[in-house]
Amino acid sequence: QAKADGKGVARRFDPAQFAEAEARRREENDLRRALDAGEFEVHYQPIVHLNGERTVGVEALVRWNHPERGLLPPAAFLDLAESLGLLPRLGGWVLEQACRQAAIWQAQEPGFELNVNLSASQLGNPDLIDEVRDILDRTGLPPSLLVLELTESVALVDLIESARVLGALKSLGVRIALDDFGTGFSSLSHLGALPVDVVKIDKSFVQAMQESNGASVAEAVLQIARTFNLAPVAEGVEDAEQASRLRELNCAQAQGYHFAKPMPAGDLTALLHRQSALSN
Ligand code: C2E
Ligand code: MG
Ligand code: MG
Ligand code: MG
Numbered sequence: 001q002a003k004a005d006g007k008g009v010a011r012r013f014d015p016a017q018f019a020e021a022e023a024r025r026r027e028e029n030d031l032r033r034a035l036d037a038g039e040f041e042v043h044y045q046p047i048v049h050l051n052g053e054r055t056v057g058v059e060a061l062v063r064w065n066h067p068e069r070g071l072l073p074p075a076a077f078l079d080l081a082e083s084l085g086l087l088p089r090l091g092g093w094v095l096e097q098a099c100r101q102a103a104i105w106q107a108q109e110p111g112f113e114l115n116v117n118l119s120a121s122q123l124g125n126p127d128l129i130d131e132v133r134d135i136l137d138r139t140g141l142p143p144s145l146l147v148l149e150l151t152e153s154v155a156l157v158d159l160i161e162s163a164r165v166l167g168a169l170k171s172l173g174v175r176i177a178l179d180d181f182g183t184g185f186s187s188l189s190h191l192g193a194l195p196v197d198v199v200k201i202d203k204s205f206v207q208a209m210q211e212s213n214g215a216s217v218a219e220a221v222l223q224i225a226r227t228f229n230l231a232p233v234a235e236g237v238e239d240a241e242q243a244s245r246l247r248e249l250n251c252a253q254a255q256g257y258h259f260a261k262p263m264p265a266g267d268l269t270a271l272l273h274r275q276s277a278l279s280n
Pocket of ligand 1: 094179237
């Protein structure tokens with residue numbers, strides 16, 4: 001047992017702890033290198049209109065195509081990237097990549113929307129507004145087709161500052177969505193203070209709908225959205241029953257494995273081709 005206390009007592013070498021620190025250092029270096037090495041990819045999950053289930057937009061979701069570990073989801077690297085201060089750069093890359101792709105899709109499918117997630121450090125970055133404006137200019141994506149998502153917990157850290165930054169973003173013509181809506185209920189009284197357009201109803205509410213009282217909870221969350229004039233998008237719809245219940249509750253849009261999983265850009269292009277072939 002190593003002794004942390006006591007003067008002059010050296011910590012005994014702990015191989016397990018050393019290996020852990022070593023692994024973390026390797027992962028940090030790996031992550032710093034990955035962006036330059038072009039190892040990140042953006043996948044896109046369809047957002048459908050519940051009436052007819054037509055794909056009306058996508059959410060951009062980052063993946064790390066690791067040379068040894070394969071395709072990694074955000075849960076495997078995003079927190080570390082944020083703590084290393086890499087998110088403004090990684091997030092900027094995702095935004096530009098996704099806007100460039102969405103500009104192509106909207107030429108083929110007018111009005112096609114793009115949702116992109118923002119992290120806490122991106123929201124706190126004073127260059128964010130200029131960066132979003134520059135990316136929209138460079139890629140030619142109409143601002144009205146971009147929806148920037150941030151979680152309640154991020155938005156509510158500093159309500160006044162968030163309201164200012166979101167207001168500046170909205171003056172560019174983009175819209176704002178509150179992600180994982182309903183999971184931070186303490187914030188309800190502050191909701192009216194934020195210039196938000198869309199709420200992404202958290203998947204926990206969608207998945208609880210089939211339990212007793214679950215439907216009324218989902219209904220209550222949708223009612224709150226309506227009260228604040230926010231367009232609801234249900235997240236994590238995994239089966240037809242959830243979809244039809246949401247339809248009954250007049251939720252217009254949804255996203256989830258029941259409709260489609262996140263996919264590479266090429267697959268989404270193919271999906272849009274099939275969709276427009278069907279409607280012509
Ligand atoms: P999110 O923004 O709430 O995104 C929705 C997550 O739910 C995605 O996980 C998506 O793959 C997953 N999902 C979609 N449909 C279903 C379903 O039917 N059932 C279940 N169980 N899950 C479903 P993913 O891609 O692993 O992303 C996790 C989180 O990582 C995102 O949650 C978002 O907060 C964050 N994230 C992803 N990409 C980015 C990014 O580019 N920047 C930032 N800042 N955060 C990102
Ligand atoms: Mg999101
Ligand atoms: Mg979400
Ligand atoms: Mg989430």
